[in-house]
Structure formats: C-alpha cells, structure tokens
Amino acid sequence: MLSTTIAAPAAAQIALRDVSHAFRTARETRTALDGVSLEIRSGEFLSIIGPSGCGKSTLLRLVAGLLPLQSGSLQVNGAVPRRAQQAGAFGITFQDAALLPWRTVLANVRLPLEVQRRRGTPVDPRALLSLVGLSGFDRYYPHQLSGGMQQRAALARALVTDPPILLMDEPFAALDEITRTELRHELLRITAQTRKTVLFVTHSLAEAVLLSDRVAVMSGAPGRIRTVIDIDLPRPRTADNEDAPQFLGYVRRLRSLLREDSDA
Amino acid sequence: MRDTARRLSTTPQAPHRQGQTASSRNVALLARGVSSAAPPLTVLILTILAWDLYVRLRDIKPYIMPSPLAVWQRWTGDLGFFYGEGLVTMREAAGGLVLGGGIAVALAAVVAHSRPLERGVLPVAIAVKVTPVVAVAPLFTIWFGFGMLPKVLIAALVTFFPLLINAIVGFRAVNPQALELMHALNASGWAVFWKLRVPSALPYLLSGLKVSATLALIGAMVAEWSGAGRGLGRVVLLAHSNLDMPTLFAGILTLATLGITLTAVLSLIERRLLFWHESFRAGARPR
Numbered sequence: 001m002l003s004t005t006i007a008a009p010a011a012a013q014i015a016l017r018d019v020s021h022a023f024r025t026a027r028e029t030r031t032a033l034d035g036v037s038l039e040i041r042s043g044e045f046l047s048i049i050g051p052s053g054c055g056k057s058t059l060l061r062l063v064a065g066l067l068p069l070q071s072g073s074l075q076v077n078g079a080v081p082r083r084a085q086q087a088g089a090f091g092i093t094f095q096d097a098a099l100l101p102w103r104t105v106l107a108n109v110r111l112p113l114e115v116q117r118r119r120g121t122p123v124d125p126r127a128l129l130s131l132v133g134l135s136g137f138d139r140y141y142p143h144q145l146s147g148g149m150q151q152r153a154a155l156a157r158a159l160v161t162d163p164p165i166l167l168m169d170e171p172f173a174a175l176d177e178i179t180r181t182e183l184r185h186e187l188l189r190i191t192a193q194t195r196k197t198v199l200f201v202t203h204s205l206a207e208a209v210l211l212s213d214r215v216a217v218m219s220g221a222p223g224r225i226r227t228v229i230d231i232d233l234p235r236p237r238t239a240d241n242e243d244a245p246q247f248l249g250y251v252r253r254l255r256s257l258l259r260e261d262s263d264a
Numbered sequence: 265m266r267d268t269a270r271r272l273s274t275t276p277q278a279p280h281r282q283g284q285t286a287s288s289r290n291v292a293l294l295a296r297g298v299s300s301a302a303p304p305l306t307v308l309i310l311t312i313l314a315w316d317l318y319v320r321l322r323d324i325k326p327y328i329m330p331s332p333l334a335v336w337q338r339w340t341g342d343l344g345f346f347y348g349e350g351l352v353t354m355r356e357a358a359g360g361l362v363l364g365g366g367i368a369v370a371l372a373a374v375v376a377h378s379r380p381l382e383r384g385v386l387p388v389a390i391a392v393k394v395t396p397v398v399a400v401a402p403l404f405t406i407w408f409g410f411g412m413l414p415k416v417l418i419a420a421l422v423t424f425f426p427l428l429i430n431a432i433v434g435f436r437a438v439n440p441q442a443l444e445l446m447h448a449l450n451a452s453g454w455a456v457f458w459k460l461r462v463p464s465a466l467p468y469l470l471s472g473l474k475v476s477a478t479l480a481l482i483g484a485m486v487a488e489w490s491g492a493g494r495g496l497g498r499v500v501l502l503a504h505s506n507l508d509m510p511t512l513f514a515g516i517l518t519l520a521t522l523g524i525t526l527t528a529v530l531s532l533i534e535r536r537l538l539f540w541h542e543s544f545r546a547g548a549r550p551r
Contacts, residue, residue, distance in 0.1 A: 092448045098441035101540040115451035
C-alpha cells in the first residue's frame with residue numbers, strides 16, 4: 001500500500017544516493033561509509049564484498065533502518081527505511097543465527113509473526129521448515145542443531161512474514177567449508193523459488209559469484225563502492241558452474257579488484 | 265494425552281533418554297542422587313564426629329557447648345515445635361522475598377534501559393546494602409510493632425540488592441543480533457521486553473533468587489531478635505538467655521534445613537526452567 005503509492009515507475013527497490021556514515025566516540029570519529037550510491041532492483045540478488053571493516057554491515061544496517069541515516073538519501077520501496085520496516089519489508093539474517101534458545105525451532109520461526117505489528121499473509125512455518133530442509137525438527141531446540149541447521153532455521157524465520165526484501169549479513173561466515181557450500185546451493189534454490197530481492201554481505205568471492213546477479217565491490221576505510229560488476233552466468237546455477245572457466249574468470253576479476261584496493 | 269505426559273515428565277533437551285523405561289530412569293536418577301550426596305554427607309559426618317569427640321574429651325559443659333546427641337534429642341523430641349516456629353520465620357522470609365525481589369526486578373527493568381538512571385539508583389542501593397540489619401531491626405520494631413510486618417521489611421531489605429544487581433545484568437544480557445532482529449521486525453518495546461529480555465534475564469534472576477532466599481531467612485530471624493512473639497529467631501534468643509544450648513542449636517539446625525530445602529527447590533525450578541541454558545543442558549546433539 002505504502003510502497004506502491006510513492007514508488008517511482010520501474011525504479012530500484014533500494015536506492016542509496018551519496019550515503020555517508022560515521023561512528024563518533026569520545027575520542028575519534030571513524031568514517032564507515034563515504035558517499036555510497038547503489039541501486040538494487042526488485043527481484044535482484046546483489047552481493048557486497050570487501051575487506052573487513054569496509055562498512056558492508058553498516059550499509060546493510062542503514063538499509064534495514066537499524067541505524068539512523070546521517071547524510072545522503074536512502075529509499076526502500078520509495079520510502080525511508082523506518083517506513084519500510086513498519087510495512088514489514090525486511091527479512092534479516094546474521095552471521096550468528098541468533099535463535100532464541102528457549103524456543104523450539106518452530107517457535108523461533110514463528111517469532112516474527114508474533115512481534116510484527118502488521119496484518120499480512122504469513123507463510124506456513126512448517127512449510128518453510130521443509131523448504132529449508134528442516135522438516136521433522138520443529139520441536140527441537142536450537143542447541144540440539146548444528147551451526148548449519150541453525151542458519152537454515154534463521155533463514156526460515158526471515159522468510160515467514162513473506163517480506164519482499166531479504167537482508168543477509170555474512171550468514172555462512174561462521175560455518176565450515178562443506179556446510180557452507182551446501183547452504184550456498186540451498187540459498188540459490190530457495191531464492192529462485194521465492195523471488196526475493198536479496199542484499200547479501202559476504203567475504204567469499206565464490207559465494208558472491210555463484211549467488212549474485214550483481215556484485216558490488218567495496219574498498220575499505222573509508223568505505224566506498226569501487227565498482228559493481230554484472231555476473232552474467234545462466235540460471236539455474238549448479239555446482240558444475242563453479243568449475244566453469246567463466247565462473248572462475250569472475251572470481252579472478254573480483255580478486256584482482258580487491259587486491260588493487262589493498263595495494264593502493 | 266500420553267504425548268503430553270511425556271513432555272511433562274522428561275526435559276526436552278534429552279531425546280536420547282526418552283527411549284529408556286521409567287524404572288531404569290528412576291534407578292539412574294537414584295544412582296546420580298547418591299553419588300552427588302556422598303561428598304557433602306561425608307563432610308557432615310566427619311564434622312559431627314569431631315564435634316562429639318571434642319566435647320567428650322575436653323569435658324565441655326552442656327551450657328557452653330552441647331554434644332551433637334543432646335542437640336539431636338532436643339530437635340527430634342520436639343520437631344513439631346521447631347517447624348511451627350520455623351514456618352513463621354519462613355513466611356516472613358517469603359514475604360520479604362516477594363516484596364524486595366518484586367521491587368528490585370521492577371526497578372531493574374527500568375534501570376537496565378538507562379545508564380544515567382543506573383548511576384543514580386546504584387549508590388542508594390549500595391547504601392541500603394551496607395546498612396547493618398541489626399541496626400535497622402530495632403528501629404523497624406519501634407515503627408511497625410512486634411508483628412510480621414517489620415520482619416518482612418527486613419527480609420525485603422536484604423533480598424533487594426542481590427536481585428537488583430542480577431536483574432540489571434540479566435535484562436542487558438541480550439544477544440545483540442536477536443535485538444537487531446526484533447528492531448528490524450519493528451517489534452514493540454513491550455514485545456522486546458517479554459519475548460527477549462525477560463527470558464534472557466531468567467538465569468540471572470534465578471541465581472539471584474537463590475542467594476536472596478537464604479539471606480531473607482537470616483534477615484527474618486535477625487529481625488525477630490529485636491522483638492517478636494513467635495519465630496525461630498525468638499526461640500534462639502530465648503534459649504540463649506536461658507543458657508539452653510541444645511535448644512539454641514536445634515533452632516539453628518531447623519533454620520539450616522529450611523535454607524537447604526529452599527535452595528534445593530529453587531535449584532530444581534532453575535533446572536526445569538533453564539533446560540535451554542548452557543549450564544544445564546546435556547551435550548546431546550542429534551545426528
């Protein structure tokens with residue numbers, strides 16, 4: 001309702017223009033983001049990669065309305081992030097699955113439905129559990145799950161309010177390589193099925209290439225968008241794609257972009 | 265029906281144990297109980313033996329130090345009396361715990377949201393904590409008479425501080441990413457408090473409660489010293505002025521059993537409520 005009335009025709013779903021952000025402490029001011037402009041289109045999967053501390057997470061938190069905008073303009077569905085938040089625009093996951101340990105997996109997935117003050121059409125939590133490969137685990141507690149399963153549950157929780165936008169802050173960073181690869185492909189399958197707009201923060205080049213339509217490469221201190229490259233690989237993408245020369249070409253290109261940055 | 269019963273009877277963190285039969289589980293529980301009770305029992309028996317030996321060998325007079333047997337006989341000979349008085353003290357302590365704990369937790373819920381407020385409240389709380397109960401108790405008796413009220417107030421006074429501190433820490437011990445998630449979902453402050461802060465604080469509240477419960481008992485007993493019609497404190501005080509040491513010791517024994525029982529009950533509640541917490545859960549992980 002809110003989103004359709006103000007949105008510009010065929011515009012980006014998330015639009016940042018000249019956004020800067022600084023963290024001030026008593027002793028110093030640290031610039032996390034410096035003049036960042038970026039557009040994320042509806043239904044697009046956009047990854048942000050960059051060195052640690054380049055402001056990737058800050059950018060994601062600004063979009064989610066978790067940090068106040070200091071300068072520049074930032075619109076989500078044509079409105080400020082707080083309004084988008086109130087309209088239930090976001091599903092969000094972090095590096096830490098952040099499941100509530102006293103709730104069962106199912107109750108954790110239901111949590112957003114309980115706290116979000118918005119009428120809407122929720123997705124059946126049990127159907128979501130089976131979508132993320134956790135059917136049969138609904139009555140388990142988080143501590144009974146492996147790290148990868150916890151992230152699956154966190155993803156189901158992010159999807160339960162059927163938000164148009166999925167914000168993911170290094171969701172697989174704490175997992176081992178094998179689980180990581182497995183979850184990557186799961187996410188690929190799930191996003192293809194649910195058609196969400198995804199803003200995905202990662203450290204992993206292969207992950208960014210495999211999942212994304214576009215990859216924004218950031219340079220650190222202060223955080224700037226260095227370039228945005230299109231990943232022109234056909235979908236659906238499978239594990240075989242990861243060995244294709246084209247795929248490896250993209251990974252190499254991203255790596256050299258990041259290296260230039262650290263040399264500079 | 266059966267399903268519900270099973271859920272009630274077994275803690276959910278241990279699905280691997282659900283396969284056992286009830287009797288084998290009872291045997292296991294019994295064995296665990298015996299092995300956990302053995303060390304404290306040994307210490308207790310050794311202490312009593314040393315005490316008895318000392319009194320016998322040095323021929324200590326009963327009005328200075330009674331033998332364990334004399335205390336035991338006095339205690340078991342009049343259990344009804346001791347527990348009747350103990351119940352009075354227990355009721356005062358419980359009243360104080362509810363009052364002091366209630367105020368402490370409510371105050372902490374507010375204070376936990378603001379550092380300046382915390383800085384304002386803590387000095388007052390510390391002042392309350394360092395005020396000796398023995399000094400305040402006679403005052404309360406003058407103000408509120410010889411009934412239950414002054415004892416409840418003293419018990420409340422001593423329970424207040426540990427619960428306040430634990431509750432403040434507890435309400436802040438929230439997973440920061442879970443908090444961000446709540447905010448991203450536009451959750452109300454009320455929802456954040458009840459669905460996130462309260463359960464997160466529960467381990468801290470319960471451990472504070474365990475500390476406070478025994479303090480409340482002592483507080484109530486001390487309060488009785490400055491004037492009371494009934495209660496363990498009065499029993500001990502009277503016995504003292506009559507040089508009736510077996511009664512004095514039996515009174516203390518009663519207090520000790522009440523304290524231990526209270527702590528045990530709270531530990532049990534703790535284990536039930538906090539099955540999900542690191543310190544209580546079994547390491548079981550399916551697959």
